[in-house]
Structures are given as structure tokens and as C-alpha cells.
Amino acid sequence: MLYQSTRLGSEKVKASGAITQGLSKDGGLFVPESFPFISGDMLTKLVKMPYSELSAYVMGLFLDEFTPDELKGFTKAAYNTQNFSSQEIAPLSKITGNTYFLELWHGPTCAFKDMALQVMPHLLIESLRKTGNKHDVCVLVATSGDTGKAALEGFCDIQGIKIMVFYPKDGVSEVQKLQMTSQCGANVFVAAVEGNFDDTQTGVKKIFSDDCFEAKVGNKGYFLSSANSINWGRLVPQIAYYIYSYCNLINKGVIKQGDRINFCVPTGNFGNILAAYYAYIIGLPINKLICASNRNDVLTQFLNTGAYDKNRAFYTTISPSMDILVSSNLERLLFELSGKDGSIINSYMSSLSEKGRYDVPELVLDKIQNLFASGFCSEEDTKKAIVDMWVKNSYLIDTHTAVAYKAMCDYREKSKDDSVSVIVSTASPFKFCESVLEALGKPEADSGAALMDKLSAYTGVSIPRPLISLKDKTPRFSGFIKQEEMKTAVMQFLGG
Ligand SMILES: *Cc1c(COP(=O)(O)O)cnc(C)c1O
Numbered sequence: 001m002l003y004q005s006t007r008l009g010s011e012k013v014k015a016s017g018a019i020t021q022g023l024s025k026d027g028g029l030f031v032p033e034s035f036p037f038i039s040g041d042m043l044t045k046l047v048k049m050p051y052s053e054l055s056a057y058v059m060g061l062f063l064d065e066f067t068p069d070e071l072k073g074f075t076k077a078a079y080n081t082q083n084f085s086s087q088e089i090a091p092l093s094k095i096t097g098n099t100y101f102l103e104l105w106h107g108p109t110c111a112f113k114d115m116a117l118q119v120m121p122h123l124l125i126e127s128l129r130k131t132g133n134k135h136d137v138c139v140l141v142a143t144s145g146d147t148g149k150a151a152l153e154g155f156c157d158i159q160g161i162k163i164m165v166f167y168p169k170d171g172v173s174e175v176q177k178l179q180m181t182s183q184c185g186a187n188v189f190v191a192a193v194e195g196n197f198d199d200t201q202t203g204v205k206k207i208f209s210d211d212c213f214e215a216k217v218g219n220k221g222y223f224l225s226s227a228n229s230i231n232w233g234r235l236v237p238q239i240a241y242y243i244y245s246y247c248n249l250i251n252k253g254v255i256k257q258g259d260r261i262n263f264c265v266p267t268g269n270f271g272n273i274l275a276a277y278y279a280y281i282i283g284l285p286i287n288k289l290i291c292a293s294n295r296n297d298v299l300t301q302f303l304n305t306g307a308y309d310k311n312r313a314f315y316t317t318i319s320p321s322m323d324i325l326v327s328s329n330l331e332r333l334l335f336e337l338s339g340k341d342g343s344i345i346n347s348y349m350s351s352l353s354e355k356g357r358y359d360v361p362e363l364v365l366d367k368i369q370n371l372f373a374s375g376f377c378s379e380e381d382t383k384k385a386i387v388d389m390w391v392k393n394s395y396l397i398d399t400h401t402a403v404a405y406k407a408m409c410d411y412r413e414k415s416k417d418d419s420v421s422v423i424v425s426t427a428s429p430f431k432f433c434e435s436v437l438e439a440l441g442k443p444e445a446d447s448g449a450a451l452m453d454k455l456s457a458y459t460g461v462s463i464p465r466p467l468i469s470l471k472d473k474t475p476r477f478s479g480f481i482k483q484e485e486m487k488t489a490v491m492q493f494l495g496g
Pocket of ligand 1: 111112113147266270272400
């Protein structure tokens, strides 16, 4: 299987090339030239598989350069009870009626990013070998909070790899910040950057598109790669849990094979929900994908009107991992729905960088709306959703999952669609203690890790194992840099 760019270039690469390179030379994102399909018979077989086996199978559909045994080795090393606190890896909780929560935060950093970043280092290392790359790798990550820590955990102390994480100085929660700045490992570097997530992400993108800088890094013996969801190696492991949760519903007797279900996904960079779309493309029976946004509702507006317009205020919210105005992975969806015509996508993206907006034609919008619904949630409503879920069901959700829960409720009310629905739960509430406590009417003067105890004492819910040890950790990285200083920071980290 070959991968092509979503833009003009005619570059075609194998999976290993897409994973090592991250971004295509023309600035576009790599997408599979064609898609595999899971037959009904195969789905019947997947229903009985444990997570690691199912995910190896699903990844194998896209990564045909890797043998089934290689992939099984990777997924066994990633999805086990040493790394995950749930035997099921991605358990499904029934809370109310025919609404389920797919809990993707039982991994080492308590956010769904672990689902991909526990396995991605294996994919990257093997891809480097397959492409004959002799350089060491420097993985650059722009993070709105959760990717950074998950990537640090995934890549920490792996030979031949260095990892640098940049996060927006005032854009992450206390627990997220401490998780990153206290990361151990000799091959890691963490820096706060002035501005918001888009500024940080732009800084990283600028580094990747600077050929001269790439050459300089090359002279130092390094090769730059990314672990953001623009990298195919991040997306492909995420497709698996949609299929797994569907199989789980069959096993629980909730649905029959072939029944269509809804997924509601709290969305930022459009990576997670795009993985759901790919699951749909390869045959998972999905009725609607509900894209949930916080107050930064640029995607809701787009999905309703076909106009993507980032000329608007940027809000810092209590669901910081969704504070994004440029959702990079939307480009991949548009590519599929625009007849795989890179010139069209290129014109949208030029328009986005020149005028801050683009408009898709009615025909494309219709196709989008056939499958996608959308909703957004104010700060007030996010807090109300947390309280509502806690009071009615004694189930504690984080601020991002709360956004999805609210969008799901609104969608049901408006559409009268009562199909079985899965809300994708993306983080442990303990990562966002300040906001969760405040929502519950228990604001606390403490900060950082001490708040986890307060939340646990108040709710009786225990702190996830990986977060408990945070209380005793001291930050290794402090201070902040400007966007213009990011390149210098990279060079310094790589030895001058
Ligand atoms: C990253 C993240 C999101 C957004 O996911 P995308 O793939 O960027 O759309 C939502 N919730 C949490 C907790 C996250 O960490």
C-alpha cells in the first residue's frame, strides 16, 4: 500500500516513509492511496479478539510492509496491564440508557493519546530500519497538553531517538504541566512557548518546512520527525479502538453485527474523529459521527455552513486540549470527499494561510453532513455536564468528555436519533482537577498535584496510579521561550 499527499506533489511513499517523514514535502498530509475493507466474516472474527490482537490486525490492513508477527509484537509490548490499568485496555462503561463511554485514558499518562503513543515508537523505529535511515531521530512535538506527556512516555530512553516537546505557556493544566516538566529520561527536552497552541504548532510546522534547517540538523547526525496526529503512525493505531468498542457492544449483546451506531468525539486537531471516519470507510457500521467542540467552535461552524474561518477570537478554556483554531487533520477528510484532488485541497490551504478562511462547495458539505453532526459547548455548560453526570450517575468525567456528553445530549434532542451511541472519553478527570472541582462547586486554593487528593476525597474516586507519584516530583524544565527561539532550542538540544 502506498501513501500520497493531500496536496499537489506526486510523491508516493510506503507506510515506513510516511511514518518517518511525518509531513509530505509539499506541506500536505499522507493518506492511503486506497482503503482496505473489513468483511462481515472478518468482523465476526475480530469480535472475539483481545485488544492487542485486534489492533495488530487493523494496523496490518494499512501497514502491509510490516509482518503480522512484527505488529503483534508491537501491540503486545504496548497494550498490556503493565502500561494500562484496565485488562480491556479500552473499556466501555454503560452509564445511562443506550449511551456508553469508551474510556481511553487507562494508559500511563491518563489521556487517550497513550492509545497511539504507546505503540508509535515501535512503528517509528522499525520504519527507520526499513527505510535504511542511518541518522538518529529527533521527534518534535507541539502539544496542547496531553500529546506531549504521552509522547515523552512513549519515547523516553529509546536508543537512537531524542524527543522535544513544546507546549503553550499558559495553555495547559497544572497536572499536565507537572507531568511534562517532571519527565525523566536522558533523551528528553520540554519547553514552554509564549502564545497559544496554534502559535506553538505553527512554530513546529515552520521548523519542518525549513530545508536549510533540516540540512543543519542533518549535519549534526539527526533526522527530524513528528509525533503529532499529522503523522500517519499516530492515526492508524486509533482506528482500532472504534472497531474494538463496536465488537464489545456485540459481545455485551447490546447490538447485532451490522447495526449502525453513533460516536461522539471531543475534537481538537480532528485526529481522533478522523480515525473514526477511517473505521467507517473500512466497513464499520456507523450512523453518525458527532464532532464536539468547546467554545472554540470553528469546526461546528464549518460542519454547519461549509465555511472554515479562523478569523475569530481564540479562547482559553477548561478543556485546553480542544483549544485549537486550525484543525490540521480536517485536510485529510476534505481530500477524501473532494475526489482525492490535491489541487482543490491546496487551494483551500492557501486560502486558509492567506485569508484565514476557505469555503467548500455545497456538494462536499452535503457529503460531510451525511455522516457528521456537530455541537459545541460553552464553559458554563461544560461544568453543568460534569455536575449532571456526577449527580445523576456518580460517574466522574473530565472537561473534554463533558463537552462531548453535552453535544451528544443536544444531538439526541434535536435529531430524535436514539441509536446506541458511544461517547469517546479522552482523559481522566484527575488531569483537570481545578476545573472539575470548580464545576462540582468545590473550588480549592491549592494548586497542582495537591488538588488530586481533594478531588479524590470529595468524590471517593481513586486517583489513577500514574498520577499518584506526581505529587513527589519536582520539575526538571522551567522558564519559557518565544516562538522565534524554537529553532535555536532544537539546535542547542542536539549539541550546538
Ligand atoms: C487531544 C485531545 C482531544 C482532541 O483530540 P484530537 O485528536 O486533537 O481531535 C480531546 N480530549 C483530550 C483529553 C485530548 O487530549
